[in-house]
Amino acid sequence: MTRFWSRSLTVQFVALMLLALAVSQGVGLVVAGLERSALLQNQIKSEFISRAASVAQLLDTTPPGARSDILRASGANYSRFWVTPGAPPAVGDWRRDAFGQLTQPLPSLASLGSPEKFAGAKPDAALVAAATAPTKDDWSELSANAWPLDRPAKFVHLDDAFGMGLAVRLNDGSWLNTVFAKPAAIALWNRASLVTLALTALLLTAIAAFITRGITKPMRRMAEAAESVGRGEAATLPETGPDDIRQTAVAFNQMQARLGRFVDDRTRMLAAIGHDLRTPITSLRLRAEFVADDETREKMLGTIDELRSMTEAGLAFAREEAASEDVRAVDVSALVESLCDDLAELGQDVAFAEGATVRLRCRPDALRRAVRNLVENAVRYGAQARVRVVETPASVDIVVEDDGPGVPTDAMEQVFAPFHRLETSRSRETGGIGLGLSIARTIARRHGGDVSLENLPKGLRATISLPRPRAVEATARAGRVFPGLPRQKPAPSAS
Structure with missing residues (x-):
């Protein structure tokens, strides 16, 4: 799951959107619950005060003998009424009396007027919890705006929710007491809110997936185009879409064009230098032929021949850089095997280990030349070459091993420099100018790959690693570089 999270922008975007939805909905429900609780508490308080005032007025206009029936009939599942001869005591003592009243069963309508007959169940303990919980509040007088009668009334909150008590003096000097206790059970979640949340989550998921697709599709195109450019193929991004994406595509295409011009300019300059050196080298050789001293003449001719060889090698290197060979899908194993067979027919000790068919888009002639350079170096300095093609999930490796002296560890990168030779093991007499490895790495x-060297217990291993493109094989057979990109155009040939 962690790997999928780190690799998928869509998953991250959708998850963050759903997290934001959950947090916003949670905060909204809490705020709505608090507002609903406050509103309900005010409504219950207003109704409680209004009912207490009505019962007080009714008792004032009713004969004392009927008061008990009125009090029992006025009681409800969450409230009780009773009369005391004097003012209410301290809140703590009054609460105990209120608890006793709440535990009395409610009368049925048929039993009114018959105090000895009661019906109905006692209120649940949760209903009286508000009346029995400790409180720091004390009696307070209701304001004239909240209390409708002309006489003062004492009020107390029994908890922070729906527990409250009230006491008011009647005309005969006695006091009417009433208590209300109801558990504060406000459901924040219900079926409607859950259905709404689920529909909102589905809608946000669809929107997030659509948005991320619009973001990641151009990014995938650019990644595929960059991989294509890294392999020397032409891959122009379509300059369409929103301004940000279009400007990015324009910048990528301009960068590719500038890089192409830069490489072409340097390649033409190298080719021109090598071409122009031919004339003075030929002139020097003609003049050296007329030197009278034989030893001096031979040294001069040897130096001129070496200079001519280096110039020709430089021209070959420049021609390789300016090559405009098309990229196509080939069987790498068959290509390398045919090269090994050709070298073996020429008398070189080359052995190829057969393997599975490996198809890859490449420049076959250039790749053949790179492998040939490595194989010839292995035969020249290691007596024999063992070649195989290894397929990995990320690349196709062409491995060449020999039994030679190897390469010093501190010179592993230096041997790839143009015209660099290891004098201790690869002198001029053994042949070579020092461009074989440079050309192989360039190709x-x-x-999009590279050439690496590794010393063996006896010999050297040279590996050409070619990355696998992410495009499907069907796209390669269709002649396109990547989905959504135009067909490849051959680079202009260098003169």
């Missing part, structure tokens, strides 16, 4: 990097 591999134009395919």
Whole structure:
């Protein structure tokens, strides 16, 4: 799950949207619950005060003998009424009396007028919890706006929710007492809110998926185009969509064009230098032929020949850089095997280990030249070459091993520099100018890969690693670089 989270922008975006929805809904429900509780508390208080005032007026206009029936009939499941001869005591003592009243059963309508007959159940203990919970409040007088009668009334909150008590003096000097106790059970969640939340979550998920698709699709195109450019293929992004995406595509296409011009300019300059050096080198050779001293003449001719070889190698390197070979899907195993067979027919000790068919989009001639350079180096300095093609989930590796002296660890990167040679093991007499590994690495990097060296217990292992493109094989057979990108255009040939 962690891996899927880190790899999918859609999952992250949807999860964050749902988290934001859950937090906002939770906060909204809490705020709505608090507002609803306050509103309900005010309504209950107003009704409680109004009913107490009505009962007080009724008792004042009723003969004393009927008071008990009125008090029993006025009681409800959450409230009780009773009369005391004097003013209410302290809140603590009054609460105990209120608890006793709440535990009395309610009379049925048929039993009114018959105090000895009662029906109905006692109120649940949860209903009297508000009247029995400790409180720090004390009696307070209701304001004229809240109390409708012309006589003062004492009021007390028994808890922070729906527990309250009231006492008011009657005309005959006695006091009417009333208590109300109801548990504060306000349901924040119900079926309607759950259905609304589920529908909102589905809608947000769809919107988030649509938005992230619009963001990630251009990003995937750019990643595929960058991978294509890294392999030397042309991949122009469509300059469409919103301004931000369109400007990014324009900048990418301009960057690709500038890089192409930069490389072409350097390649043409190298080719021009190598071409222009041919004439003075030929002139120097002609003049060296007329030197009278034989030893001096041979040294001069040897130096000129070496200079000519280096110039030709430089021209070959420049031609490789300016090559405009098309990219196509080939069987890498068959390509490398045919090269090994050709070298073996020429008398070189080359062995190829057969493996599974591995298809890859590449420049076949350039890749063949890179592998040939490595195999010839292995035969020249290691007596024999063992070649195989290894397929991994991320790349296709062409491995060449020999039994030679290897390469010093501190010179592993230096040997890839143009014209660099290891004098201790690869002198001029053994052949080579020092461009074989440079050309091989250049070709591999134009395919988006690289060439690496590794010393064995006996010999050297050279590996050309070519990355696998993420495009499907059907797209390659259709002749397109990647989905959504135009067909590849061959680069202009260099003169």
